[in-house]
Amino acid sequence: MPMTRNPTDVALLGVTAALVLFGLLVVSSASQVLGAAQGDPSLFLKSQLWKLLPGAGLCLCLWRCSYRWLARLSKPLLLLTFLMLGLVFTQNLGAEANSARRWLSLGVFSFQPSEPAKLFIILYLAQSMTRKRDRLDSFTKGLGPPLAVLLAAIALVFLQPDLSTAALLFLTGYVVFWVAGVPTRHLLLGLLVLVPLAVLACYLEPYRWARVTSFLDPWKVASSEGYQAVQSILAIGSGRLTGVGLGASQQKLFYLPEAHTDFIFSILAEELGLIGSLTVVVLFGLLIALGIRTAMKCTDPFGRLLATGITSLFGLQAIVNIGVVTALFPTTGLPLPFVSYGGTSL
Known part of the structure; x- marks a missing residue:
């Protein structure tokens, strides 16, 4: 209705x-x-x-x-998300541009799977955290499983490589976790591990590090x-x-x-x-x-x-x-x- x-x-x-x-x-x-x-x-x-x-x-x-019927689609759309993100790396369907494989080419049209993936991941996290709202004090039964799914999606996006979309997914997911009521200590623990890894990922890739350093003084x-x-x-x-x-x-x-x-x-x-x-x-x-x-x-x-x-x-x-x-x-x-x-x- x-x-x-x-x-x-x-x-x-x-x-x-x-x-x-x-x-x-x-x-x-x-x-x-x-x-x-x-x-x-x-x-x-x-x-x-x-x-x-x-x-x-x-x-x-x-x-x-009603938005409520979307909850029933969260898992099928999550599977579709990982399928699309994986197909990007195949020879026949994945399209490469500027040394990055971010596009799926389906004959008459092409698109970036990471874009719908952002919405599908949010849908899954909303549905998952709603089901687990009584178990959020336990990392293994509460935050652990949805965080693992989020990090798996982020890893596939990062490998394209697309650090900016991966970072956006991470930040959005953390906002959802925070509003869901995940204990602050669990969120801080994740940040203490993941933020240094993100900095290291920038440092080890010359073109990414050049973007960071040039931002400090672009006129130079x-x-x-x-x-x-x-x-x-x-x-x-x-x-x-x-x-x-x-x-x-x-x-x-x-x-x-x-x-x-x-x-x-x-x-x-x-x-x-x-x-x-x-x-x-x-x-x-x-x-x-x-x-x-x-x-x-x-x-x-x-x-x-x-x-x-x-x-x-x-x-x-x-x-x-x-x-x-x-x-x-x-x-x-x-x-x-x-x-x-x-x-x-x-």
């Missing part, structure tokens, strides 16, 4: 729709030059619109249904490791208060790599200025606040953890993406949810 929707649900849908519209607007501009080089200036906008259709259809289906290595950060800062600074105008960006003319994906916020700030970029930041702030409000008002433990996980995922990813393009964080490969080009962003 369809559920009765409260004003918070309607507001969440409205904020999400506004972010998607902002995304379409900026994707149409940021990808224009790249599309023209392939024979059609609106190539990427058309592609994004086609990708929006199934996303909108799924949204309407979920809107009319502006022609190499700090190039993207410097070009992003130039784009944002050029926008000033009101922007240079939609479609008038200079940085999208092949100066700024990934202008329509990971660094789309830079183009938005350049063309629409501080006013446009602050509008998007406020929309994400509203999305997070409404998500937290939904979680706090939910009396069902599964629903509360599910809302917490999804809100944390989108909120953390948006914060990291905007932090990267403003040179507050080291460069990652995380797109801006609902705004960046790509079906998985929608």
Whole structure:
């Protein structure tokens, strides 16, 4: 049966729709030059619109249904998650780009399994921690099994290699564990083990360590490791208060790599200025606040953890993406949810 929707649900849908519209607007501009080089200036906008259709259809289906039936799908979707993450490493289906195997190629379309995996893992953790809520004082019977599943998924994502998505999964999972009521001592023990391992993983891989060190002073290595950060800062600074105008960006003319994906916020700030970029930041702030409000008002433990996980995922990813393009964080490969080009962003 369809559920009765409260004003918070309607507001969440409205904020999400506004972010998607902002995304379409900026994707149409940021990808224009790249599309023209392939024979059609609106190539990427058309592609994004086609990708929006199934996303909108799924949204309407979920809107009319109770979220509780998702709990029954948690284990099948978890198995699908590990299947997809494993197939990435196969010769026939896994696609390699920039020395990373993050894509599954299924003939007419390809996608990054780590994107739906993030949602499926949250669904599993919410369902698992709800069942174990009376055993959380015991590490082996409480946190242990779901933590093992989370770490196994993180390991497969890390091996692609995709450290930023692995870190996002870890942080989101920890938020779910904390809200579920896992004892602080168990969470701290996990952090004491895993954080040093993450630092070591960065240090042992030269390109990752170069990203970390270049972030401290990107201007010092502006022609190499700090190039993207410097070009992003130039784009944002050029926008000033009101922007240079939609479609008038200079940085999208092949100066700024990934202008329509990971660094789309830079183009938005350049063309629409501080006013446009602050509008998007406020929309994400509203999305997070409404998500937290939904979680706090939910009396069902599964629903509360599910809302917490999804809100944390989108909120953390948006914060990291905007932090990267403003040179507050080291460069990652995380797109801006609902705004960046790509079906998985929608």
